[in-house]
Amino acid sequence: MAYRFWSEEWIREYQKMINSSEDYKKSGATWTAGAVCLVVSANPSVGFDKEVGIWLGLYKGVCEEIKTVTLEEAQKAPFVITGDYSRWKQVVLGQLDPIQGMMQGKLKLKGDLPTIVRYVKASQDLVKCASKVETQFVDE
Numbered sequence: 803m804a805y806r807f808w809s810e811e812w813i814r815e816y817q818k819m820i821n822s823s824e825d826y827k828k829s830g831a832t833w834t835a836g837a838v839c840l841v842v843s844a845n846p847s848v849g850f851d852k853e854v855g856i857w858l859g860l861y862k863g864v865c866e867e868i869k870t871v872t873l874e875e876a877q878k879a880p881f882v883i884t885g886d887y888s889r890w891k892q893v894v895l896g897q898l899d900p901i902q903g904m905m906q907g908k909l910k911l912k913g914d915l916p917t918i919v920r921y922v923k924a925s926q927d928l929v930k931c932a933s934k935v936e937t938q939f940v941d942e
Contacts, residue, residue, distance in 0.1 A: 804938040807891070808842060812935060813856050813868050819931035820858075820865040826931060827863040829924040834861060835917050836880035841873060843886045848940045850887060855879075858928075881913035891939055894932045900925055 805812035820826055841855040855876030859867030876882055883900065885893075889908050892898035901922050903909035911918065918925070 804936040806938050807894070807940060808850075808854060808856070808870075810870060812937065813870060815935045816856075816932055817865050817868040819934045820928065823927060823931050826924065826927040829927045830860060830863040830921070833863070833921060833924060835914075836860075837867075838881040838883065839871065839876040839879035840890070841876050841882060841884040842890050843884060845887050848887045853884075855882070877912070879913075881911070881918065883909050883911055885909040887941075891941075893929055894935075894937060896929065896933050900929060 805815055838858045838860055839855045840858065841853055842850055844850055844852050853873040853876075855871040855873060857867065857869045857871045857876065857879060858865055883904065885903065885908065889898060889903060893900055893903065893909075898908065900909060901919060904911045904915070904918070
């Protein structure tokens with residue numbers, strides 16, 4: 803069953819994929835820097851009337867909490883990564899590495915870049931988890 807991208811069902815499935823990933827358990831084992839929020843920019847043409855975030859409560863290789871949040875709530879996370887729909891689609895499809903996307907300005911980071919860079923492997927493993935979710939993109 804395919805889940806609509808960024809829907810409640812999609813994020814629940816994403817959490818399952820994260821928590822069943824042995825690779826992420828290892829690569830994220832020392833992460834204690836707090837939540838990461840992924841924000842998709844407003845784009846009414848693909849169903850995002852306003853910015854919407856996914857709050858990832860990550861701690862020591864486990865996603866303890868996942869939820870949809872407003873932009874205001876997202877800004878409370880220590881790390882906020884923002885991009886438009888097409889960029890997040892590229893990330894989920896494995897066409898854009900999020901760290902490279904931040905370095906190239908394709909994704910915007912609020913938070914400590916050196917901390918994020920130390921966790922490149924964990925970031926890649928989180929992307930692998932997202933790519934395992936059967937995803938229905940709204941523009942396809």
